[in-house]
Amino acid sequence: MRFKTLFLSAVFVFGGNCLAQVPTGDVLVRGGTVITVTNGTLENTDVLIQNGIIAEVGENLGTPEGVSVIDATGMYVMPGIIDAHSHIGISNVNESSAPVTAQVSVGDVLNPYSISIYRALAGGVTSSHLMHGSANVIGGQNETIKHRWGLVDPDELRMAGAPRTIKFALGENPTRVHGRGSNKRPASRMGVEYVLRETFAKAERYQEAWAQYEEEAKSNPRAVSPEYNSQLEVMSDILTGDILIHCHSYRADEILMLLDVLEDFGVEHITLQHVNEGFKIAPELAEFGASASIFADWWAYKFEVYYSTAYNAAILTRNGVLTSINSDSGELNRHLYHEAAKSQKYGGLSDTEALSLITINPAKQLGIADRIGSIEVGKDGDLAIFDRHPLSVYAVNQKTIVDGIVYFDIESDADDMRLSVDPESPIETAVLHSHDDDHRCLHEGSLDLYDFLESNQ
Amino acid sequence: MMNYLYSLLISTVLLITPPTNEAVDTITALTNARIVTITQGTIENGTIVIENGIIVQLGTDVDVPDDAQVIDLAGLTVYPGMIDSGTQMGLVEVGSLSETRDASELGDLSPQMKSLTAVNPNGVAIPVTRVNGVTTVLTVPSGGMLPGQAALINLHGYTPQQMYAGFEGVVLQFPSTGRRGQFDSRSEEDVQKAATEAIKKLNDTWDSAELHHRIDSTYQAHPEDGRRPEYVPSMEALKGVVRGEQSLIIQVNTAKDILAALDWIKARRMNNVIFSGLAEGWRVADKIAEAGVPCLVGPVLSIPTRASDRFDKAYKNAALMHEAGIKIAIRSNDTANARNLPYHVGFAAAYGLPVDAALRAVTINPAEIFGVDDRLGSLEVGKEATFFVADGDPFETSTTILHVFIAGFQVPMESRHTRLYEEFLNRNPGLEKHNGQ
Numbered sequence: 030m031r032f033k034t035l036f037l038s039a040v041f042v043f044g045g046n047c048l049a050q051v052p053t054g055d056v057l058v059r060g061g062t063v064i065t066v067t068n069g070t071l072e073n074t075d076v077l078i079q080n081g082i083i084a085e086v087g088e089n090l091g092t093p094e095g096v097s098v099i100d101a102t103g104m105y106v107m108p109g110i111i112d113a114h115s116h117i118g119i120s121n122v123n124e125s126s127a128p129v130t131a132q133v134s135v136g137d138v139l140n141p142y143s144i145s146i147y148r149a150l151a152g153g154v155t156s157s158h159l160m161h162g163s164a165n166v167i168g169g170q171n172e173t174i175k176h177r178w179g180l181v182d183p184d185e186l187r188m189a190g191a192p193r194t195i196k197f198a199l200g201e202n203p204t205r206v207h208g209r210g211s212n213k214r215p216a217s218r219m220g221v222e223y224v225l226r227e228t229f230a231k232a233e234r235y236q237e238a239w240a241q242y243e244e245e246a247k248s249n250p251r252a253v254s255p256e257y258n259s260q261l262e263v264m265s266d267i268l269t270g271d272i273l274i275h276c277h278s279y280r281a282d283e284i285l286m287l288l289d290v291l292e293d294f295g296v297e298h299i300t301l302q303h304v305n306e307g308f309k310i311a312p313e314l315a316e317f318g319a320s321a322s323i324f325a326d327w328w329a330y331k332f333e334v335y336y337s338t339a340y341n342a343a344i345l346t347r348n349g350v351l352t353s354i355n356s357d358s359g360e361l362n363r364h365l366y367h368e369a370a371k372s373q374k375y376g377g378l379s380d381t382e383a384l385s386l387i388t389i390n391p392a393k394q395l396g397i398a399d400r401i402g403s404i405e406v407g408k409d410g411d412l413a414i415f416d417r418h419p420l421s422v423y424a425v426n427q428k429t430i431v432d433g434i435v436y437f438d439i440e441s442d443a444d445d446m447r448l449s450v451d452p453e454s455p456i457e458t459a460v461l462h463s464h465d466d467d468h469r470c471l472h473e474g475s476l477d478l479y480d481f482l483e484s485n486q
Numbered sequence: 487m488m489n490y491l492y493s494l495l496i497s498t499v500l501l502i503t504p505p506t507n508e509a510v511d512t513i514t515a516l517t518n519a520r521i522v523t524i525t526q527g528t529i530e531n532g533t534i535v536i537e538n539g540i541i542v543q544l545g546t547d548v549d550v551p552d553d554a555q556v557i558d559l560a561g562l563t564v565y566p567g568m569i570d571s572g573t574q575m576g577l578v579e580v581g582s583l584s585e586t587r588d589a590s591e592l593g594d595l596s597p598q599m600k601s602l603t604a605v606n607p608n609g610v611a612i613p614v615t616r617v618n619g620v621t622t623v624l625t626v627p628s629g630g631m632l633p634g635q636a637a638l639i640n641l642h643g644y645t646p647q648q649m650y651a652g653f654e655g656v657v658l659q660f661p662s663t664g665r666r667g668q669f670d671s672r673s674e675e676d677v678q679k680a681a682t683e684a685i686k687k688l689n690d691t692w693d694s695a696e697l698h699h700r701i702d703s704t705y706q707a708h709p710e711d712g713r714r715p716e717y718v719p720s721m722e723a724l725k726g727v728v729r730g731e732q733s734l735i736i737q738v739n740t741a742k743d744i745l746a747a748l749d750w751i752k753a754r755r756m757n758n759v760i761f762s763g764l765a766e767g768w769r770v771a772d773k774i775a776e777a778g779v780p781c782l783v784g785p786v787l788s789i790p791t792r793a794s795d796r797f798d799k800a801y802k803n804a805a806l807m808h809e810a811g812i813k814i815a816i817r818s819n820d821t822a823n824a825r826n827l828p829y830h831v832g833f834a835a836a837y838g839l840p841v842d843a844a845l846r847a848v849t850i851n852p853a854e855i856f857g858v859d860d861r862l863g864s865l866e867v868g869k870e871a872t873f874f875v876a877d878g879d880p881f882e883t884s885t886t887i888l889h890v891f892i893a894g895f896q897v898p899m900e901s902r903h904t905r906l907y908e909e910f911l912n913r914n915p916g917l918e919k920h921n922g923q
Contacts (some may be wrong), residue, residue, distance in 0.1 A: 144793040147797065148789060148790075148797045151797035151798070152797075308906065308907075308910045309910055309913075311910070312913060312916045312917045313917065316917060326823060326825075326826070327822075327823065328822055328823075329579070329581060329610070329611060329821075329822035330580070330581035330582060330822065331580060331581060331582040331583070332580050332582070332583055335580055335610075336902070336906070337902075337903070337906075338902070338903040338904075338906035338907055338910075339903050340903060340904070340906065340907035343907070343911070344907065344910050344911050359789060360787065360788060360789050361787075363789075363797070364833070367829065367833075367883070370883040370884070371883050373883050373884050374883040374884070374885075374886075375903070375907070376911075420883070420884070421882060422829060422832030422833065422835075422836060422881050423832065423835065423836040423881075423882075424836065425836055425837070442796055442797070443796070444795075444796050445794055445795075445796075446793070446794045446795065446796060447794045456792060456794060457792050457793065457794065458663070458664065458665055458674055458677060459663075459664040459665065459739070459740040459741075459765070459766060459791035459792055460664065460665045460667065460668055460670070460791060460792070461662075461664045461665065461666060461739050461740070461765055461791060462667070462765070462785075462788040462791070462800070
């Protein structure tokens with residue numbers, strides 16, 4: 030927080046230029062069925078994007094000069110999909126060396142060359158919340174990116190202006206990695222609570238010490254500042270609400286514990302990630318104002334998700350909990366529209382409710398709902414264009430647009446994606462997809478990964 | 487802790503799955519139904535009569551017995567139960583808990599291990615799977631090169647034998663030149679070296695198995711002349727395959743390995759082979775088709791094996807193999823979410839597999855591949871009454887499945903997932919405290 034003023038002024042001076050360097054485009058998407066998510070579904074409607082921003086939504090819009098036109102007749106145009114829990118496009122996931130690592134950030138290890146960004150785009154996903162893993166009770170900071178595939182400066186992936194977020198984790202993973210793995214607290218859910226309380230308490234003391242110093246410094250030029258602590262700086266920013274918590278959690282009891290801790294330290298915003306047992310305490314979540322980002326149907330991969338139900342999205346939604354569906358997987362993230370559709374089988378959500386789970390709801394959880402998550406004038410020009418209604422299993426995404434630029438077009442993709450194909454050189458070794466590559470922070474930082482890999486076919 | 491865990495597990499097992507249901511000795515008639523028989527077209531406004539678990543009448547011109555229990559299916563469609571050609575159903579309860587995993591034995595060579603032995607009829611995933619219309623699954627051991635025998639089971643019954651659906655096949659994990667997921671950091675040389683060593687081991691094993699078979703056959707023909715061959719359980723277990731009496735399910739994925747497996751079965755003159763996995767089947771589809779090997783393909787919901795492949799290659803794999811003329815069945819390669827089999831098939835259909843071929847890939851094709859098409863895989867008189875009733879396209883999430891019958895038993899349309907929904911949708915008490923505060 031101390032350096033924030035400095036940082037902000039730096040953004041002010043140089044930021045304008047930096048932001049302007051991310052390319053934006055102009056495009057008119059004509060004649061599609063436009064699923065705005067927030068303002069109904071509009072037949073035979075055009076969407077005009079100028080300078081990367083949605084300028085107009087309506088029937089028979091004129092085509093400004095120089096604006097390319099996409100004919101979306103018979104197609105379905107929806108807001109770009111947002112994945113609120115992902116680990117694609119980063120070189121590391123866990124800094125698992127300690128139960129508290131608030132000072133690290135996955136934003137420092139962005140990899141714009143990761144093919145998983147392209148694959149996500151192909152599934153209509155335009156933004157991902159790249160998260161630190163779940164090895165630590167208080168893990169590292171996350172990064173919200175846009176899928177500007179092809180830009181090679183890692184900074185150009187960042188969604189500038191998106192709120193800072195941090196990963197917390199409860200339950201089996203931190204207790205396994207630290208308690209059982211390194212004989213360090215926490216080894217139980219009791220220990221998890223105290224790692225949280227102790228760290229927040231230290232951050233409060235740290236804030237007080239700095240406040241005292243700043244007060245004293247007004248009258249005493251020789252006042253001595255407290256020692257700078259990068260970890261407690263971040264923790265302080267959580268206390269002031271400048272960093273939003275996204276907490277990996279499964280069991281109802283551990284979530285109630287977390288809510289108590291947050292209440293005691295005055296932290297108001299919390300998004301629970303995975304939260305397989307959220308359905309059990311939906312009234313408590315709603316009362317607190319906590320939101321949930323869940324799997325559509327993953328369960329039984331570990332004991333803390335044995336008592337799960339695929340009706341989680343429906344129960345949470347009906348009880349007034351803001352809910353999103355995420356992937357946590359380089360496989361699932363390509364068909365989040367279908368994951369959202371499962372909320373219709375399991376609990377009968379309406380089309381708008383189902384699509385909200387992967388658009389406006391995750392946008393709200395990430396603090397970017399004023400920018401993306403629906404098709405509205407003034408929002409970013411991030412769209413996915415499907416040949417059928419995106420909640421149908423037969424729907425195939427045709428084009429994905431980010432900031433008004435078409436970054437994925439099914440028509441122009443080659444069978445062989447290599448930039449230069451040399452018949453003499455061998456193609457790379459095949460990597461067989463394993464469920465263990467997916468979702469489930471279970472495996473992040475896990476020392477016994479190979480046990481699981483061995484068991485897969 | 488362990489005791490607690492076990493008592494918890496046991497108490498849950500007791501809570502779940504009172505399997506049934508309607509007695510199988512009643513006569514049931516399903517009337518006014520649209521019947522997708524798979525093998526004999528689609529019948530509008532038809533009737534199915536079930537007796538003793540068998541379809542005894544089917545069509546538009548049917549005599550419904552007076553004492554039949556009648557279920558009116560106006561507006562609904564009957565499909566044969568879906569068959570998932572690759573799961574670990576009943577073998578794995580909680581993925582990360584080794585105490586609840588019975589899919590793998592120690593050792594590389596254990597073809598005598600039978601997955602049917604370890605199937606837990608009360609596995610919580612079983613009702614979860616069947617209410618989605620998946621009535622029958624192949625449950626497959628994993629682990630070493632010859633991990634054991636897969637079994638085809640119906641997802642209903644109190645004992646493994648009641649569940650057994652008439653097929654067991656020996657599984658061979660073909661030596662792989664692919665990486666086992668993105669965390670496999672072996673060098674290319676190491677990957678290749680491991681595969682080469684494994685091929686040698688496979689050939690040595692198979693030479694022994696063929697020798698064992700010859701000695702055994704000689705002894706069986708003239709027991710008085712010879713010495714009874716030594717008891718070697720793994721060799722005994724391979725006898726059926728070597729003699730062509732039992733199927734060998736070869737799990738193989740990369741193009742190079744598939745070609746090596748084709749060479750291997752040709753050299754061994756085997757024609758009782760089924761391939762399973764086939765992540766890169768599309769690359770060498772013509773070669774597989776030429777050899778006439780049926781394939782259990784999947785998961786469809788998977789990522790391409792190479793970064794240079796188009797994003798949709800995994801989705802299109804089944805369609806490309808089908809187009810090449812290969813007989814395919816589709817598998818989820820999942821357990822807890824084998825219930826998603828219809829969506830694997832749906833994605834294959836979205837990316838080019840004709841819908842009728844997609845339906846066949848989870849009904850009659852696997853039934854034929856496993857040699858159980860006399861009882862499963864289509865709706866025909868004389869076959870088992872194993873089917874489901876839906877109000878729409880079974881591959882769409884907007885569709886509701888209303889009834890499931892397995893070998894004549896009408897199974898309850900509930901599972902842990904539906905029960906938790908009923909209990910917690912409107913939880914009582916809500917926010918009020920229990921102790922009256």
